[in-house]
Amino acid sequence: MGHSAKRRHELPRMKVKARKVYPHMDTAKWANHLKGCSCNMCCNPRRSKLFSGDELLTMQERRAAAAAY
Ligand SMILES: [Zn+2]
Structure with a gap:
């Protein structure tokens, strides 16, 4: 399984995790990396x-x- 195929395969699991980390964001749009902003701390x-x-x-x-x- 290649890199992209693996990421696609893991996406449903990552979306569940993203909804846990960012409960207010139903779309789980940061599921790939969980990075929500680019401030000086992140x-x-x-x-x-x-x-x-x-x-x-x-x-x-x-x-x-x-x-x-
Ligand atoms: Zn930040």
């Missing part, structure tokens, strides 16, 4: 305007950089 820190410089890197990348020296 978004990718790399794209956030709150951070700059080293803070834009993921924790994994910061650890790798620290280990390199």
